[in-house]
Amino acid sequence: MKTRVIAAAMVVGGSLGIPGCGAEAPVADQTEGTANALALSPARGRGLDPRTEFYLPAPDDAAVAQIKKLVATRKISDALKLMALTNTPHAAWFLDGTPCEVKKAVHQTMVAAERDRSVPVLVAYNLPYRDCAQYSGGGAVDTAAYKAWIDGFAQGIGTGKAVVILEPDGLGLIPYNTGIDGTAEWCKPTVTDAAGNSTPAPGASPDERYAQINYAVDSIESHAPQASVYLDSSNSAWLGVGEAAYRLVKAGVRRAQGFFLNVSNYQLTSDLIQYGTWVSDAIAASTGAPSWAYDANGNFHFDWLPSQRDPATNYSTVNYSPAYAATVTAGIQAFMGSAVASTHFVVDTGRNGQGPMKTAPYALAPYNQSATVISGLNGGNWCNAYGAGVGLRPSANTHVALLDAYLWLKIPGESDGNCDIAGGARAWDFSAYNPWGLVGDAQNQFDPLWGMIDPMAGYWFTAQALQLAQNANPPLF
Numbered sequence: 001m002k003t004r005v006i007a008a009a010m011v012v013g014g015s016l017g018i019p020g021c022g023a024e025a026p027v028a029d030q031t032e033g034t035a036n037a038l039a040l041s042p043a044r045g046r047g048l049d050p051r052t053e054f055y056l057p058a059p060d061d062a063a064v065a066q067i068k069k070l071v072a073t074r075k076i077s078d079a080l081k082l083m084a085l086t087n088t089p090h091a092a093w094f095l096d097g098t099p100c101e102v103k104k105a106v107h108q109t110m111v112a113a114e115r116d117r118s119v120p121v122l123v124a125y126n127l128p129y130r131d132c133a134q135y136s137g138g139g140a141v142d143t144a145a146y147k148a149w150i151d152g153f154a155q156g157i158g159t160g161k162a163v164v165i166l167e168p169d170g171l172g173l174i175p176y177n178t179g180i181d182g183t184a185e186w187c188k189p190t191v192t193d194a195a196g197n198s199t200p201a202p203g204a205s206p207d208e209r210y211a212q213i214n215y216a217v218d219s220i221e222s223h224a225p226q227a228s229v230y231l232d233s234s235n236s237a238w239l240g241v242g243e244a245a246y247r248l249v250k251a252g253v254r255r256a257q258g259f260f261l262n263v264s265n266y267q268l269t270s271d272l273i274q275y276g277t278w279v280s281d282a283i284a285a286s287t288g289a290p291s292w293a294y295d296a297n298g299n300f301h302f303d304w305l306p307s308q309r310d311p312a313t314n315y316s317t318v319n320y321s322p323a324y325a326a327t328v329t330a331g332i333q334a335f336m337g338s339a340v341a342s343t344h345f346v347v348d349t350g351r352n353g354q355g356p357m358k359t360a361p362y363a364l365a366p367y368n369q370s371a372t373v374i375s376g377l378n379g380g381n382w383c384n385a386y387g388a389g390v391g392l393r394p395s396a397n398t399h400v401a402l403l404d405a406y407l408w409l410k411i412p413g414e415s416d417g418n419c420d421i422a423g424g425a426r427a428w429d430f431s432a433y434n435p436w437g438l439v440g441d442a443q444n445q446f447d448p449l450w451g452m453i454d455p456m457a458g459y460w461f462t463a464q465a466l467q468l469a470q471n472a473n474p475p476l477f
Contacts, residue, residue, distance in 0.1 A: 021100030021152070046228040046257050047344060047404050048119070048163070048396035054089035054407070055113040055120035062460035063413060081469035084476035089394045090350065090408040091121040091165060096138065099152030102126075106156025114160060121394075121407055123165040124153050127212055129204050132173045132187040136417065136457045142203050143212055150216045157224035163346070164229045165409055166216055166256075168263040171247040172234040175204035180246050180303040210250050217252040228404070230346055233259035236267045236275035237318050237356070241307035241332070245282035248343075253283065257404070258344035264410040265348070266385050268355045269392060271320045272347045273400055275308060280341040280402050281332045288339025306331035341402060349391035350408035353473030357385035368432040376427025377449075383419035383426075384464060386449040389471025413465030417457035419447050 063086045070079035092109050094102055106122060113120040126149055130139040140146035157164070177185045189201040213231065220229050231253050233244045248259055259279065261272050285293075286300035293301050306328045310319040319325075359377040362369045369377075390412050396405040419425040422444040430443050438446055447454045455461050469476060 021103055046226070048228065050395075050397035052396040052405070053116075053118045054163075054394045054405075055092070055109070055116060055118040056087065056089045057092045057109070059086040060411075060413070060460045062462070063465065066460070066462050066465065078466060078470070081472070081476050082466060085390060085412055085465065085469040085472070088390075088408060088412075088476075089118070089121075090411050091123045093123040093125055093411075094153060095125050097149075099148045101152075102149060103152035103156040106153055107158070110157060110160045110162065113162075119161050119163060121163045121165065121409070122153075122157070123409060124150060124167060124216065126150075127167050127170050127209070129175050129189045129201060130167070131169055132175065133189050134417070134423070143208055146212050147215050147219070150219050151223065154216075154220040154223035154227075157220070157227050159224070159226055161226045162224065162228070163405070163407070164220055164224070164227045165260050165263070165346075165407075166220070166229055166231050167213060168232055168260075168409070169234075170209070170213055171232040171244075171251055172238060174206050174209045174247070176200065177206045177209075180243055213251040217256050221255060229256040230258050230260040231256055232263075233261055233276070233279055233345070235262045235265045236271040236308060236320070237265075240309050240315075241275070241278045241282050241328070242302035242305035243307075244279045245286065245305070246302040248279070249283060249286060253343060258346070258402075260346045260348065260407075260409065262348040262352060264351075264416060265382055266352045266354075266356050266388055268320075269347060269349055269352060269406075271308075271318075272352075273403060274320055274325055276345040276347065277341070277402060278307070278328060278332055280343040280345065281329075281336060283343045284339040284341040285332055285335035285337075288337035289335040290337065293335055305335065344402050344404045346405045346407050347403065348409040349394075349406045350410050350412045351385070351388050351390060351468060353389035353391035353468075354387055354471050357381040358387060366433060369429055370432075373427045373429050380419060380425035380427070383416045383423075384447065384450065384454050384461065386467075387471065388464075388468055389473050390468050390476070391473060412468045413460055415455040415457055415459050415461040415464065418445070418454050419449075420445050420454070 063082070067079050067082050067086070070082065094105060097105065109120050109122065126139050126146065128139045128142055128146055131137050140149050173187045174185070175187050175189055177187065179185060189204045190198045191201045193199050217229060220227050231248055231251055233239070233248055239247070253259060261276055282302065282305050285305065286302065289300060293304065295301065308318040308320060308328065309315040310317055310324060359374050359381065362377060363371070363374055392406045394405065394407050398404070398406060417423065421428060426447060426449070428443070428448040430438060436446070436451065445453060450463060
């Protein structure tokens with residue numbers, strides 16, 4: 001889910017009054033559950049005024065060029081739609097740079113937003129082994145480097161008002177993690193040692209990941225007291241409710257404003273609101289449940305909570321039908337006692353106007369793809385989904401008590417990466433449908449849904465950008 005906002009490239013001169021980058025005292029570790037952590041004042045109450053205007057960063061140069069080309073070829077309707085898309089507020093991403101560079105880059109965004117009397121949405125995306133070294137891999141080299149970087153990020157915010165989206169996928173993809181159901185997860189970064197053997201990457205562990213995010217929460221809370229910090233909680237079709245709540249609590253969500261959902265994904269807004277409500281209820285349940293719901297060490301049994309994953313299908317599918325949702329709500333609330341859900345959330349609606357990608361048509365003529373291929377396409381439906389459209393516009397006026405805002409986090413029009421067979425995001429039987437005449441390895445490097453090799457992660461994808469604008473729901477104008 002990389003986006004091409006590079007911290008160093010955003011640095012400008014001193015005319016904006018950018019603060020210096022002298023060393024400041026690091027924030028003490030406040031891992032969730034320690035006495036110091038519990039003594040910190042929570043960030044609750046840092047919600048957003050319904051009248052909030054969000055900041056609009058400068059458009060991608062490639063987007064501007066695409067609009068000009070549409071105008072030149074007299075495709076005025078498409079040009080206007082794409083212009084409306086690029087003129088909609090969206091997040092600013094910070095991926096790299098030295099602590100000093102990211103501090104200056106964030107400060108520059110804060111100053112620009114203050115001039116516009118708007119609130120910026122800032123995405124911090126620099127964890128070690130981010131995206132499990134996939135399309136958007138990269139990040140800080142180790143925990144010490146990350147702590148220094150996030151301190152710079154937080155210092156750049158200062159006392160201004162901002163929304164902070166802290167590390168997309170940071171809790172969805174945890175290196176060498178085992179879920180609360182005992183299942184070992186697939187994210188296992190490796191390095192090659194001197195003897196040529198593949199070994200686990202140093203520092204790639206759940207303990208390191210939770211320490212990094214807990215530190216980041218406290219650093220931002222310390223250096224940016226008006227920032228509303230949200231942690232990763234995947235999306236309505238990914239982590240189960242109990243699993244998501246467990247990870248959030250362990251990562252320090254009780255010291256933040258809440259969590260975010262659906263970054264770079266396409267899940268329906270209605271499902272996301274239900275899922276977010278359940279996750280918030282589950283977090284509350286961990287403090288209000290009867291004594292028998294805790295183990296001998298006082299840890300709440302998040303694994304006992306019902307979730308969107310339906311036991312009728314052996315938990316292989318999600319179910320948001322009203323009848324099933326009512327059972328999940330009742331089941332979670334049975335654990336809550338007198339506790340009240342108070343953890344807020346935000347939702348990325350930048351690409352979910354048409355919901356998840358429809359793959360069933362590819363089983364029909366002329367494509368004639370097998371059930372195995374369709375299953376593979378479903379598995380990669382997060383990657384440059386074909387047929388998508390932008391969704392609800394960014395707004396803090398949600399009319400949902402726990403939902404602070406609809407936001408465009410992943411910048412609509414920027415590619416998710418080279419979504420192909422080689423990367424595991426596509427499946428295709430070229431013997432059944434191959435109008436491109438591809439042979440050999442060229443088939444593995446090709447996206448059959450778009451009929452091309454997709455741009456790298458974070459680069460402007462002209463075909464997708466136009467489709468997102470054309471398929472907007474609600475329409476852009």
